Amino acid sequence: MLSAAAAIEEGVRIPSCGRALEGTLTYALGEVRACALMAGPHPFLGGDMQNNIVRAMADALARRGVVALTFNYGGVGDSEGGPEDWPEAMSAFWRDGTLPAEQDWCEDTKSAIAWLRNSCDAPLLLIGYSFGCWTVAHHLQESYAQAIVLISPNPKRHTFDALSDAPVPLLVVHSDNDFTCSVSEATAWVDALREPKTRIQLSAGDHFFRGHEEEVTQAVLGFLDDRDILRDE
Amino acid sequence: MSADRTVVFLTGATGFLGHYVLADLLANPNVCCRVLLRPPIQDSTTRLRKLLGELGLNLSALIADGRVVVVEGALPESLGVDDIRGADLVLHAAGNTVFHTNGSSEPARTNVNGTRELLSLAAEAGVGRFVYVSTAYVCGAMAGHLPEAFYPTVPPVRNDYERSKWEAETLVWDWAKQFGVATICRPSILFGDGESGRASAMQGLYVVARATEILARAMDSSESADRRQIPLRILGRADATCNVIPVNWAAEHIVRLALHSSGASSVHHITNSDPPTHQEVKGWLEEYFDIGGGRFSDASWPLQDANHYEDLFYSLGNVCLDYFRNGLTFDSECTTGLPAGMRLIDGASFARCLKYAQETNWGRASGERTDFRSRRGGFDPAWYFEEFLPDAVPRSAVAKVEDLTAVVQYTIKGAPGGSWVSRFRNGQLEETHAVPCNLQAEFEYLLSYEDLVDVVACCRPLQDVFFHGSAEMTGDVERALKMVPIIGEFIKEFPVVGEKDSALAC
Ligand SMILES: NC(=O)c1ccc[n+]([C@@H]2O[C@H](COP(=O)([O-])OP(=O)(O)OC[C@H]3O[C@@H](n4cnc5c(N)ncnc54)[C@H](OP(=O)(O)O)[C@@H]3O)[C@@H](O)[C@H]2O)c1
Numbered sequence: 260m261l262s263a264a265a266a267i268e269e270g271v272r273i274p275s276c277g278r279a280l281e282g283t284l285t286y287a288l289g290e291v292r293a294c295a296l297m298a299g300p301h302p303f304l305g306g307d308m309q310n311n312i313v314r315a316m317a318d319a320l321a322r323r324g325v326v327a328l329t330f331n332y333g334g335v336g337d338s339e340g341g342p343e344d345w346p347e348a349m350s351a352f353w354r355d356g357t358l359p360a361e362q363d364w365c366e367d368t369k370s371a372i373a374w375l376r377n378s379c380d381a382p383l384l385l386i387g388y389s390f391g392c393w394t395v396a397h398h399l400q401e402s403y404a405q406a407i408v409l410i411s412p413n414p415k416r417h418t419f420d421a422l423s424d425a426p427v428p429l430l431v432v433h434s435d436n437d438f439t440c441s442v443s444e445a446t447a448w449v450d451a452l453r454e455p456k457t458r459i460q461l462s463a464g465d466h467f468f469r470g471h472e473e474e475v476t477q478a479v480l481g482f483l484d485d486r487d488i489l490r491d492e
Numbered sequence: 493m494s495a496d497r498t499v500v501f502l503t504g505a506t507g508f509l510g511h512y513v514l515a516d517l518l519a520n521p522n523v524c525c526r527v528l529l530r531p532p533i534q535d536s537t538t539r540l541r542k543l544l545g546e547l548g549l550n551l552s553a554l555i556a557d558g559r560v561v562v563v564e565g566a567l568p569e570s571l572g573v574d575d576i577r578g579a580d581l582v583l584h585a586a587g588n589t590v591f592h593t594n595g596s597s598e599p600a601r602t603n604v605n606g607t608r609e610l611l612s613l614a615a616e617a618g619v620g621r622f623v624y625v626s627t628a629y630v631c632g633a634m635a636g637h638l639p640e641a642f643y644p645t646v647p648p649v650r651n652d653y654e655r656s657k658w659e660a661e662t663l664v665w666d667w668a669k670q671f672g673v674a675t676i677c678r679p680s681i682l683f684g685d686g687e688s689g690r691a692s693a694m695q696g697l698y699v700v701a702r703a704t705e706i707l708a709r710a711m712d713s714s715e716s717a718d719r720r721q722i723p724l725r726i727l728g729r730a731d732a733t734c735n736v737i738p739v740n741w742a743a744e745h746i747v748r749l750a751l752h753s754s755g756a757s758s759v760h761h762i763t764n765s766d767p768p769t770h771q772e773v774k775g776w777l778e779e780y781f782d783i784g785g786g787r788f789s790d791a792s793w794p795l796q797d798a799n800h801y802e803d804l805f806y807s808l809g810n811v812c813l814d815y816f817r818n819g820l821t822f823d824s825e826c827t828t829g830l831p832a833g834m835r836l837i838d839g840a841s842f843a844r845c846l847k848y849a850q851e852t853n854w855g856r857a858s859g860e861r862t863d864f865r866s867r868r869g870g871f872d873p874a875w876y877f878e879e880f881l882p883d884a885v886p887r888s889a890v891a892k893v894e895d896l897t898a899v900v901q902y903t904i905k906g907a908p909g910g911s912w913v914s915r916f917r918n919g920q921l922e923e924t925h926a927v928p929c930n931l932q933a934e935f936e937y938l939l940s941y942e943d944l945v946d947v948v949a950c951c952r953p954l955q956d957v958f959f960h961g962s963a964e965m966t967g968d969v970e971r972a973l974k975m976v977p978i979i980g981e982f983i984k985e986f987p988v989v990g991e992k993d994s995a996l997a998c
Binding site: 302303304305306307309310311345346347349350351352353354438439466467469 | 974
């Protein structure tokens with residue numbers, strides 16, 4: 260195993276649909292075993308690349324030889340773009356719980372995947388948290404990822420049909436106390452998904468896993484180890 | 493007064509009006525000023541230095557020369573008789589301008605209790621002259637041509653502010669019967685400096701101008717709508733007037749009245765004898781922003797059937813409509829000296845003020861944080877929720893989030909803490925109350941005082957104190973989360989700056 264060397268964080272700019280997104284590459288010196296794209300929660304629900312789960316995953320993966328890319332969707336932090344008429348978009352989101360910009364953020368995820376593929380010649384992992392589950396699942400097939408991890412997905416709000424397009428190992432991590440999706444809903448949803456799949460239910464934390472980031476990262480690393488994706492030579 | 497020197501005890505020197513008053517007092521080489529500044533004194537001195545600097549005065553040099561002495565204190569308490577003793581007159585220009593009573597008991601606390609305390613200290617210190625800055629709108633809803641006279645019975649006031657100013661006038665008038673001479677100055681609505689267009693606060697007519705700018709911007713980005721035919725109802729009569737006056741002109745007259753007493757108590761309207769009509773202001777605004785189409789209407793506020801443009805316009809402008817509706821006129825000795833044909837506010841001076849306002853981002857120089865600090869020294873959550881939010885939210889982008897309807901609770905743990913509930917309806921912040929109150933919140937943010945300070949200063953996003961800190965969201969968490977970016981945008985627009993070296997500096 261690699262030692263728990265401090266991860267290096269490097270700011271990057273990712274071109275996406277004519278604008279530049281803010282991103283951070285997190286990695287440790289040494290052998291590169293994989294690269295991972297982390298897609299974060301919904302920008303209109305306070306989501307950014309500093310999110311506790313996004314950051315914890317990137318750090319944990321980097322310590323295991325993974326080059327992790329986190330990024331801000333258009334209009335978040337220093338990323339260019341975002342809805343032109345912010346109050347109108349916010350108003351629509353408040354009313355309907357969805358907004359057209361979500362398609363742009365889905366495209367941003369595609370751009371970030373392409374950027375990571377070009378920058379790092381290693382097996383790719385897709386990891387989404389909350390809203391990010393939907394954006395990564397959307398690009399699973401064309402990404403040629405080795406595995407996909409969905410943390411706190413919300414199948415009641417988003418469709419995940421694209422998961423069927425590429426039968427790569429899938430891990431779903433959810434809490435037994437998630438306000439967006441009950442245990443029975445999450446179980447029934449995962450049961451209906453194609454194989455190969457693994458469901459891990461944590462009785463720690465809620466949708467946000469605040470203070471329980473370690474349990475989440477351990478669950479994900481264990482899943483990747485079991486599939487020999489991160490195992491030492 | 494001593495033969496060669498007049499010592500003025502001045503309150504409100506850091507205010508929009510007060511710093512012009514101070515500059516005019518100091519223009520007289522025989523005047524020395526003792527200036528009341530609220531704690532922390534370093535912070536208030538820094539603000540005053542900046543304000544005077546913009547008027548070409550050097551506060552440090554004035555202090556070194558003994559022309560200005562700063563006195564730390566806040567009304568109604570924390571002042572002693574020795575602070576006032578030796579002054580020839582008190583010029584009381586401090587005031588609280590919130591319209592409705594809040595949880596800090598303002599505006600009565602400062603305007604009534606503060607004035608009472610100052611009068612009592614003046615009497616004890618043997619200061620026989622008291623100049624009080626009131627407001628022309630102490631008249632409330634009175635109509636017609638108003639005399640320059642004390643109103644012995646309470647006028648038909650429309651809000652707690654007007655009432656507090658009348659009560660203060662009464663205290664001053666009664667004090668004079670026993671202890672000396674009172675001069676009551678009643679300015680109308682203050683506008684920018686008639687020469688430079690400068691203003692350090694932008695309320696009143698500025699809110700209408702900013703609402704017009706918002707409308708013009710909306711037209712800029714609309715391809716289909718005709719910017720010269722905006723279907724906007726303007727609540728008021730075309731021929732009614734906006735009694736606005738340049739702040740420097742008001743200060744000049746207050747200082748003249750303060751330094752040259754006739755020996756008897758008197759009341760003075762510092763008002764515009766030839767104020768612009770609403771029609772004129774509309775024309776100036778239309779020309780400046782290159783729009784047109786609004787028409788005057790006798791519809792009443794709030795508009796039940798407001799269209800998109802009216803929603804945009806009145807998201808900022810409702811506050812001051814009362815003051816732009818009636819066609820009052822005031823008796824005023826101040827304007828008799830004006831050269832024939834000269835107007836206090838004309839199209840050119842109005843445009844200068846708008847230009848200055850735009851250049852300073854309506855009082856918030858770009859990239860700079862607005863100095864909306866606590867009114868009582870360190871950051872005060874009660875001030876933030878009860879005074880600052882109701883003032884700033886209507887001027888922010890939040891007011892345009894039309895579907896935002898929610899009842900939100902903020903609970904601040906630790907000292908100074910507390911709990912407040914706000915009701916938003918269609919983007920408008922309708923009410924905020926300290927808990928306990930009758931409003932039932934749908935969700936609640938619980939955060940520590942330290943986290944609140946970081947968040948409102950824009951040092952740390954709200955989501956960060958939640959995801960990485962100890963803040964909590966309870967109730968309908970999904971809606972609480974949805975509100976987070978709205979709060980974030982608001983704080984970016986209206987960050988609160990703190991005093992140096994304090995928790996608010998980051
Ligand atoms: N603005 C108008 O259009 C208008 C029209 C007519 C009459 N007036 C009257 O003119 C006066 C000045 O108004 P303004 O527009 O210049 O107000 P402002 O900009 O809000 O300034 C108020 C001043 O009073 C000070 N102050 C407030 N509460 C105080 C307290 N409890 N103890 C000590 N000082 C206190 C403030 O100190 P900090 O800087 O520390 O807050 C500031 O120096 C007020 O009496 C107001 O009623 C104003």
